[in-house]
Amino acid sequence: MQGISVVMPILNEERHLAESVGAILDQKWDGPLEVVLALGPSQDRTDEVAAQLQAADARVRTVANPTGRTPDALNAAIGVASYDVVARVDGHGILSPGYLETAVTTLQDTGAANVGGIMDAEGTTDFERAVAVAMKSKIGVGGVKFKQGGAAGPADTVYLGVFRRDWLRRVGGYDRRYIRAQDWEMNFRIRRQDGVVWFTPDLRVTYRPRGSFRALSRQYREYGRWRRVVAREHKGSINARYLAPPVALAAIAVGTIGGLAWRPLWLVPAAYAGGVTVGGVAISRGSAGAVRVLVPGVLATMHLSWGWGFLTSRVRLAGDVQRTSSDAPVA
Numbered sequence: 001m002q003g004i005s006v007v008m009p010i011l012n013e014e015r016h017l018a019e020s021v022g023a024i025l026d027q028k029w030d031g032p033l034e035v036v037l038a039l040g041p042s043q044d045r046t047d048e049v050a051a052q053l054q055a056a057d058a059r060v061r062t063v064a065n066p067t068g069r070t071p072d073a074l075n076a077a078i079g080v081a082s083y084d085v086v087a088r089v090d091g092h093g094i095l096s097p098g099y100l101e102t103a104v105t106t107l108q109d110t111g112a113a114n115v116g117g118i119m120d121a122e123g124t125t126d127f128e129r130a131v132a133v134a135m136k137s138k139i140g141v142g143g144v145k146f147k148q149g150g151a152a153g154p155a156d157t158v159y160l161g162v163f164r165r166d167w168l169r170r171v172g173g174y175d176r177r178y179i180r181a182q183d184w185e186m187n188f189r190i191r192r193q194d195g196v197v198w199f200t201p202d203l204r205v206t207y208r209p210r211g212s213f214r215a216l217s218r219q220y221r222e223y224g225r226w227r228r229v230v231a232r233e234h235k236g237s238i239n240a241r242y243l244a245p246p247v248a249l250a251a252i253a254v255g256t257i258g259g260l261a262w263r264p265l266w267l268v269p270a271a272y273a274g275g276v277t278v279g280g281v282a283i284s285r286g287s288a289g290a291v292r293v294l295v296p297g298v299l300a301t302m303h304l305s306w307g308w309g310f311l312t313s314r315v316r317l318a319g320d321v322q323r324t325s326s327d328a329p330v331a
Contacts, residue, residue: 001083002031002085002104002254003027003031003032003033003034003082003083003084003085004029004031004032004033004034004083004086004087004098004100005077005081005082005083005085005086005087005090005165005269006024006033006034006035006036006077006086006087006089007036007038007040007074007077007078007081007086007087007088007089008020008021008035008036008037008041008048008077008088008089008090008091008094009038009040009065009070009074009091010037010038010039010042010046010072010073010091011039011040011042011046011065011068011091011293012039012040012043012044012051013046013048013091013092014042014045014046015208016091016094016208017046017049017050017053017091017170018049018052018053019094019216019250019291020089020090020091020092020093020094020095021035021037021053021060023094023095024089024095024124025057025059025096025183026062026097026328027095027099027100027101027246028097028098028320029101030073031260032082032083033059033100034059034060034061034083035059035060035061036062036063036077036081036082037050037053037054037060037063037077037078038062038063038064038065038072038073038074038076038077039061039062039063039064039065039261040065040066040067040068040069040073041066041068044272046091050062052138053136054072058102061141063076063079063156064076064082066249069176069179070179071087071174071175071176071178071182072175072176072178072182074088074173074174074182074285074316075173075174078165078173080331081165083165084164084165085099085103085104085107085162085163085164085165085285086162086163086165086168087103087160087161087162087163088160088161088162088163088183089205090158090160091206092208093160093205093206093207093208094205094206094207095205095206096120096203096204096205099117099192099204099205099223100162102104102149102166102200102203103115103162103201103203104162105123105205106162106198106200106202107162107164110154110196110198111196112164112195112196112197112198112251113156113163113164113167113190113195113196113197114161114162114163114164114167114195114196114197114198115158115161115162115197115198115199115200115203116147116155116157116158116159116161116162116189116197116198116200116203117159117200117201117202117203117205117219118159118203118204119135119159119160119205119207120204120205120206121135121136121207121208121209122207122208123208123209124204124208125211126288126290126291126294127211127212127213127279127298128208128209128210128211128259129208129287129288129291129296130284130287130292130294130295130298131209131216131290131298132209133287133291133295133298134280134295134299134302135209135285135300138277138284138304139279139281139283139299140283140298140302141221142297143303145204150178150199150201150239151201152198152199152200152201152202153198153199154196154197154198154199154200155197155198155241156184156185156187156188156189156191157183157188157196157197158197158198158199160183160185160205161187161197162203163185163271167190167195170193170195171186171189171190171195172188172189173186175261177206177317178227178229179222180222181223181226181227181229181230182228182317183223184227184230185230185233185234188230188234189212206329213297215303215304216301216302216305217301218305219305220301220302220305220306220309221306221308221309222234222309223307224245224246224305224306224307224308224309224311224313225309225310225313225315226313227242227306227310228309228313228315228317229308229313229315229317233317237288245269245303245304245306245307245310246306246307246309246310246311248272248303248304248307249304249307249308249311250302250307251268251272252269252272252304253270254268255264255267255268255269256268256269259327272300273300274326276296276299276300276303277282277296279296279299280292280295280296280299281295281296283295316324
């Protein structure tokens with residue numbers, strides 16, 4: 001039976017790392033299994049937790065990632081991985097039981113290059129629960145299969161991913177220039193080479209959302225910022241769903257400022273505020289009162305931060321930074 005290498009980019013994951021690794025080691029899998037932690041320069045007790053996990057189970061290995069950048073971490077971990085199936089898991093993601101076995105079966109049945117499933121946001125505080133509600137709704141993130149579910153089949157991208165290692169080698173690994181959106185970008189390159197990226201709702205990863213408005217805003221601003229980079233570098237990779245947040249933000253700004261000269265324009269930001277309030281109340285039905293109060297603000301933070309990041313993105317990828325064997329050691 002083939003083996004599985006689980007690669008994990010780790011930075012400041014003291015809170016969830018033990019739970020995440022534990023869910024991997026507890027998987028039902030009869031073949032060889034290893035977990036490779038690519039450790040960045042954390043500012044909390046992450047390294048100590050990683051050392052304890054490594055001492056407790058020989059299947060856990062570590063590799064240094066001095067830059068702290070996610071693509072560098074993934075490429076470093078893939079470079080020392082031992083097996084032909086490579087599964088990406090983040091330090092705040094919790095695999096569902098049977099995840100790895102189902103992923104390997106799906107790879108075999110579909111012939112896909114990469115398979116993935118649902119990013120199941122689940123909070124432990126009222127704010128995190130509000131973010132989870134927003135992330136699972138169309139009003140929050142549009143029609144994204146890997147956050148909301150749907151029928152199995154080919155997809156533009158999937159959450160995390162379980163790969164055939166030869167496909168990682170074929171596309172040159174993760175592009176180290178992409179601090180964010182590196183998974184979407186690599187899946188685009190896989191599809192461009194006629195590889196199949198396959199979504200299945202049978203794969204589920206519990207995701208711990210950001211815990212404050214500030215952290216959530218930073219996260220979604222970076223999403224928007226780097227999604228524009230992907231759109232700039234790969235023509236034809238953008239669609240209306242990705243353009244909705246920047247268009248909404250621009251309309252709100254014009255309405256707010258223009259309303260000083262012509263008051264009816266204030267209907268634009270008022271309509272948006274009313275829409276996220278009504279929508280937030282609707283999608284949070286059944287949640288605790290403290291969660292329902294937070295959802296409209298969470299929705300607005302996600303939309304407007306993503307839009308701001310997209311509109312103000314000034315990232316230019318250096319033309320002389322190419323993927324090389326040292327950048328993406330996937331031999």
